[in-house]
């Protein structure tokens with residue numbers, strides 16, 4: 001009888017635990033490990049002030065917001081992207097909202113595609129600050145076009161920006177971190193870094209390449225416990241990523257106005273990236289529902305994931321062909 005009541009209690013405890021986890025998951029906007037770290041782990045404010053952080057893609061969207069948050073908490077910054085005037089604007093804002101001085105924010109214009117300039121760029125950051133504690137590989141471009149209608153040059157450009165450009169910069173900075181035996185390299189991949197997405201086959205390929213590369217170099221650095229290689233995979237986030245996406249031709253821009261209403265606010269995404277960095281997490285998923293479910297399905301139940309993606313994918317293509325934002329209408333229905 002006593003045994004029965006103990007086992008009964010255990011069952012009730014398990015059911016309660018399961019219901020709590022389910023509730024957490026329904027409300028979650030990131031993988032549960034990251035949310036746990038946000039609640040109980042190190043805060044960015046306790047780990048990042050004073051660090052020298054180099055952010056690529058700093059002129060817009062997620063990169064710009066990362067710079068604002070890092071500036072507020074007192075990190076010294078190197079800002080990179082192609083557009084110098086936009087970097088100047090971001091620097092000005094960083095100085096306005098923080099106690100940083102002019103010398104604490106360095107502008108390093110850089111094209112990820114032009115790997116021949118990356119060594120000089122790295123040297124200029126090192127000359128100015130004497131060290132690089134954290135590299136955030138955030139610069140990148142997406143894609144909105146069907147494979148059969150897209151010229152191969154677009155695929156080459158996506159690989160060069162999102163994968164090779166990032167690998168090149170990582171190589172130069174990593175050498176410095178190996179010499180110091182410490183440092184953190186965080187790369188912003190995407191949900192497409194490990195799932196297949198219609199209209200973004202070249203983008204997905206470049207982010208898959210990036211993740212394979214980063215997971216492999218992490219294993220090569222196993223004897224450097226104080227060097228961390230992290231991958232962040234966001235779902236849809238408010239930014240200019242859709243407007244700046246490649247289309248069928250390499251020199252054409254996407255013309256459809258992006259619907260921002262269903263996307264995660266940029267501030268929240270940047271905050272969760274900083275929590276990832278502060279806690280040395282190796283891979284994190286940052287996304288509202290229903291995208292977060294898709295991450296988990298692809299990881300743990302790929303057959304169901306294929307079934308679902310085929311249905312959602314057909315709607316995406318239909319929207320795209322009608323000149324709408326690929327995702328907006330079906331997501332509004334699910335909200």
Ligand SMILES: NC(=O)c1ccc[n+]([C@@H]2O[C@H](COP(=O)([O-])OP(=O)(O)OC[C@H]3O[C@@H](n4cnc5c(N)ncnc54)[C@H](OP(=O)(O)O)[C@@H]3O)[C@@H](O)[C@H]2O)c1
Nearest residue numbers: 057059060061062081082083112139140236237239240241
């Ligand atoms: N927003 C999302 O929904 C989402 C989801 C998953 C992953 N991501 C990833 O998040 C990262 C940031 O994107 P975002 O959403 O903030 O988009 P965004 O607003 O378009 O910002 C992209 C940034 O990358 C820079 N960039 C583009 N091409 C470059 C090049 N050839 N060389 C150097 N910098 C370059 C841009 O600056 P310049 O134009 O000045 O060069 C800009 O600062 C990207 O890696 C993207 O793939 C975004």
